[in-house]
Amino acid sequence: MGRCRVSALTTIEAPFDRLLGESPEEFLENLPGSAWLVIPGSGPGRPRALTTLLHGNEPSGFRAVHRWLKNGGRPAVDLHVCLASVEAARTAPFFTWRARRGGRDLNRCFKEPFEGYEGELAGSILERLNDLKPEALIDLHNTSGSGPAFSLASRVDAAHERLSSFFTLRMVRLRTELGTIMEATVASFPTLTVECGGVPDAESEETAFRGFKAFAEAPAPLRPEDTGPVELLESPIQVKLKPGLSLIYGDRSAEGIDLTLREDIDRLNYGVTAAGTEIGWIDRESLDFLDALIPEGSPPLSGMLRVRDGTLETARPLRFLLATTRADIGVSDCLFYLIASL
Ligand SMILES: [Zn+2]
Structure with a gap:
């Protein structure tokens, strides 16, 4: 090589x-x-x-x-x-x-x-x-x-x-x-x-x-x-899965997997996604499985996403950019970018 x-x-x-x-x-x-x-x-x-x-x-x-x-x-x-x-x-x-x-x-x-x-x-x-x-x-x-x-x-x-x-x-x-x-x-x-x-x-x-x-x-x-x-x-924030955690795309939570994102999450790309939209499933009750690169002036990740009863959902209207449905890219690069919307 x-x-x-x-x-x-x-x-x-x-x-x-x-x-x-x-x-x-x-x-x-x-x-x-x-x-x-x-x-x-x-x-x-x-x-x-x-x-x-x-x-x-x-x-x-x-x-x-x-x-x-x-x-x-x-x-x-x-x-x-x-x-x-x-x-x-x-x-x-x-x-x-x-x-x-x-x-x-x-x-x-x-x-x-x-x-x-x-x-x-x-x-x-x-x-x-x-x-x-x-x-x-x-x-x-x-x-x-x-x-x-x-x-x-x-x-x-x-x-x-x-x-x-x-x-x-x-x-x-x-x-x-x-x-x-x-x-x-x-x-x-x-x-x-x-x-x-x-x-x-x-x-x-x-x-x-x-x-x-x-x-x-x-x-x-x-x-x-x-x-x-x-x-x-303006200035999307990059959202990544913390190193070592597992990711799949599907339509429900999966045994032994840290994060499941909905398999059609790329359909949310660019357009405005309403608050309360389900985007995935997680086996914990906080966002600490995610890392975010937050540019100055952007709201924190906790203002964008939330976890409720094991469901990951949007906390406000926002736009997804570059959401992928390939787990290898989701893990190695990032899950998606987010921009707060009105
Ligand atoms: Zn590229």
């Missing part, structure tokens, strides 16, 4: 012809590993950058890149596309694993120290971006549960709203320090993370394709435009 060094981050210049194959899966197989694709623009201007597949189980961005290249897409300015966790994505079955087996979540490694396979890969991606100084960086993801598209920005201004408008008018301001690529680059150039919608949702791929095409082909320079009203949600 430790033998794969990051020199495997290959630069590949257009044309890509045979590399693309007939399908995204063939394209994935043909890649030498993590790669930068360089596509010359039809005109002058600062280059633009796109990263995708930071998570191997989130394929919409990768599929969009493949489709656009197959269609002979030509960017307005030089475009640099990073296909990041190629090894994770092509561990069978394809597009199932968030990270390499035994590896770390790449989108938590964009901070010192840049060590180990994922740390070196993240460091190498950042080095390239800092040399490139792109006009903007878009980072394409999917939510692992179902749900609509939205963007995540740690800075909200006209440039970021414009970037979001290529994909979605729903924006969430994220105040985290998790080691994401966005946190590492936003001070140097506009950076937007786009959750193109859920992996299981058919429209996610269309959102990714339309947005990517518009971003790549928009005349230089990118200008703030009248984008229509952006809906901005």
Whole structure:
């Protein structure tokens, strides 16, 4: 495992012809590993950058890149596309694993120290971006549960709203320090993370394709435009299960399992969920099985969720974001994010 060094981050210049194959899966197989694709623009201007597949189980961005290249897409300015966790994505079955087996979540490694396979890969991606100084960086993801598209920005201004408008008018301001690529680059150039919608949702791929095409082909320079009203949600809190506890998804509590979340919890993503909505079952009467990362100004977790007779429920109207129904992701990353609603 430790033998794969990051020199495997290959630069590949257009044309890509045979590399693309007939399908995204063939394209994935043909890649030498993590790669930068360089596509010359039809005109002058600062280059633009796109990263995708930071998570191997989130394929919409990768599929969009493949489709656009197959269609002979030509960017307005030089475009640099990073296909990041190629090894994770092509561990069978394809597009199932968030990270390499035994590896770390790449989108938590964009901070010192840049060590180990994922740390070196993240460091190498950042080095390239800092040399490139792109006009903007878009980072394409999917939510692992179902749900609509939205963007995540740690800075909200006209440039970021414009970037979001290529994909979605729903924006969430994220105040985290998790080691994401966005946190590492936003001070140097506009950076937007786009959750193109859920992996299981058919429209996610269309959102990714339309947005990517518009971003790549928009005349230089990118200008703030009248984008229509952006809906901005502020500072969600991240909710995690405490280490060592067990999680399943189901429709009732289960013997010997610490937390059961309802199996359709991803249906609550983004929309407002009423107070008193049942979301799971727990074998204790307090919230001390959960950890929360609370940004300044957010209400505490106890104002958001409560436990009653072994049932976990919402304590006030709130929105869920990024709720997954995959226990491996729920345990290793987080259960969901919450935003208090009126
Ligand atoms: Zn992701």
